[in-house]
Amino acid sequence: MNRPMMHVVDPSTGEADPAAIQRAFDAQLATSLAWRTSTAAQRIARLKSLREAMLARREDFYKAFYADYHKPASEVESTEFLPVMDEIRHAIGDLRKWMRPKRVWPTMTTGGTSAWIEAQPRGRCLIVAPWNFPLNLCFGPLVSALAAGNTVILKPSEMTPQVSALMVSIIRDLFREDEVAVFEGSLPTSTALLALPFDHIFFTGSPAVGKVVMAAAAKHLTSVTLELGGKSPVIVDETADLKSAAETLMWGKLANCGQTCVAPDHVYVHESVKDQFVAECRRVIGERYGKTAEEQKVSPHFAHVVNQRHTQRIAGLLEDARARGARFLQGGEVDVASAFVAPTLLDNIPADAAIMSEEIFGPVLPIIAWRDLDAVVREINAQPKPLALYIWSHNKDRTRRIMAQTSSGGVGINHCVLHYAHGNLPFGGVNNSGIGSAHGIYGFKAFSHERAVLKSGPVMVAKLFFPPYTGFKPKLIRMVVDSLKLPKLF
Numbered sequence: 001m002n003r004p005m006m007h008v009v010d011p012s013t014g015e016a017d018p019a020a021i022q023r024a025f026d027a028q029l030a031t032s033l034a035w036r037t038s039t040a041a042q043r044i045a046r047l048k049s050l051r052e053a054m055l056a057r058r059e060d061f062y063k064a065f066y067a068d069y070h071k072p073a074s075e076v077e078s079t080e081f082l083p084v085m086d087e088i089r090h091a092i093g094d095l096r097k098w099m100r101p102k103r104v105w106p107t108m109t110t111g112g113t114s115a116w117i118e119a120q121p122r123g124r125c126l127i128v129a130p131w132n133f134p135l136n137l138c139f140g141p142l143v144s145a146l147a148a149g150n151t152v153i154l155k156p157s158e159m160t161p162q163v164s165a166l167m168v169s170i171i172r173d174l175f176r177e178d179e180v181a182v183f184e185g186s187l188p189t190s191t192a193l194l195a196l197p198f199d200h201i202f203f204t205g206s207p208a209v210g211k212v213v214m215a216a217a218a219k220h221l222t223s224v225t226l227e228l229g230g231k232s233p234v235i236v237d238e239t240a241d242l243k244s245a246a247e248t249l250m251w252g253k254l255a256n257c258g259q260t261c262v263a264p265d266h267v268y269v270h271e272s273v274k275d276q277f278v279a280e281c282r283r284v285i286g287e288r289y290g291k292t293a294e295e296q297k298v299s300p301h302f303a304h305v306v307n308q309r310h311t312q313r314i315a316g317l318l319e320d321a322r323a324r325g326a327r328f329l330q331g332g333e334v335d336v337a338s339a340f341v342a343p344t345l346l347d348n349i350p351a352d353a354a355i356m357s358e359e360i361f362g363p364v365l366p367i368i369a370w371r372d373l374d375a376v377v378r379e380i381n382a383q384p385k386p387l388a389l390y391i392w393s394h395n396k397d398r399t400r401r402i403m404a405q406t407s408s409g410g411v412g413i414n415h416c417v418l419h420y421a422h423g424n425l426p427f428g429g430v431n432n433s434g435i436g437s438a439h440g441i442y443g444f445k446a447f448s449h450e451r452a453v454l455k456s457g458p459v460m461v462a463k464l465f466f467p468p469y470t471g472f473k474p475k476l477i478r479m480v481v482d483s484l485k486l487p488k489l490f
């Protein structure tokens, strides 16, 4: 393939050349117009080639992930490969159905017409990805964008350079840059990309940067999907299966070293079962990762923090909590040099501790005892709406009540994180935790414009509304408006 101007990075800064970005963006215009009429078979062929290329580099990805942050190969499989492979499988299976125009019934004033909705590719799309699932959150949205028939520019995170380099190499082998281009870099590269009038931006990252992206998009009225983060709370009541809760929550909290957007952030546990819950959590940590920090540090089952800066950030949260009187029920050890934070359980945390307002994004779980559920609900509602809310209870009425009284991107009942993997559920946040959704048909729709089409028939009710408003027309129009008090006519 002829790729004369791919991936131009200034070696002294690691940033992409803005002129190269502009060239790729310009080159994608003609292709994006041509791809408006791309068939399902052509799009599926692109998805299959992406899948084959990923599988061919599987072992390389294991090494890259280990080099970047000590991520176990099985977690690379389950949290990076599996979601992308499943997204591809789902799109290949359902794409023809998703692309089919959807007929809709006429309503009162559109009698005599036919109408349908066509999913049209948005055009030139930008995908900006975070570091915490660097492959999944870059190639996952790419699958939806390609399924929907778009050209794409990808901006992976600068924090996982080995994984990014592999993704660059795959994209370079598979696509011309007028189809899919990728630019590595940090803030200057993002800023140069965000200045361009893309047709859609799909951003995954923090709420703070989400605001920057939305403000940049507003300059061109570019549509956005924002997949953001936040503090996802857990409520465990006295009817819960505590063993299962601890086993599942310790997985959700400690996989990827807690650096998961939908990780349970902190737990409200009923005071009558708190000690038992803590004992179960401690047992699970010991069995899975080792009883001491030394064992945990070399555990092949436990990822590390992405870098020393973030390790220091988590250490700062722990120091602040300790200084304000928090009790360490487990862990607390930090080794900045090896980016290690031990699985940690905290108790007795004052509400003004930084760890109670900042997204933790590390293997630390604050545990808060409750007696009054209304107070817990009030506390949750006083925070920005979270990406997920998890409820552990066998009391159905109480579960329904908590759900009705709160808002969150998604909910897990007696489970956590797994809703992310359900391809038939929209995945996304609400307000501070995100705008729009991803996965399956929701990802396809995020990258499609739902175009409304109306075709006139031989007889059209609307003609009765044309001027001049003489004779019986004013009366007829009034009658039509009054008739709308009636139940649906068509």
Ligand SMILES: NC(=O)c1ccc[n+]([C@@H]2O[C@H](COP(=O)([O-])OP(=O)(O)OC[C@H]3O[C@@H](n4cnc5c(N)ncnc54)[C@H](O)[C@@H]3O)[C@@H](O)[C@H]2O)c1
Binding pocket: 128, 129, 130, 131, 132, 133, 137, 155, 156, 157, 158, 185, 186, 187, 190, 191, 194, 204, 205, 206, 207, 209, 210, 212, 213, 226, 227, 228, 229, 230, 260, 261, 262, 359, 361, 387, 428, 429, 433, 434
């Ligand atoms: N909702 C989801 O699906 C989801 C998934 C994973 C992570 N997250 C969230 O992402 C965050 C962690 O990831 P992160 O630290 O990489 O996020 P981040 O917001 O710092 O960075 C995300 C991307 O934006 C770029 N960027 C950083 N600052 C920028 C700026 N000022 N202007 C333009 N671009 C900028 C980065 O280079 C990176 O590619 C957490 O808040 C987490 O909850 C959300």
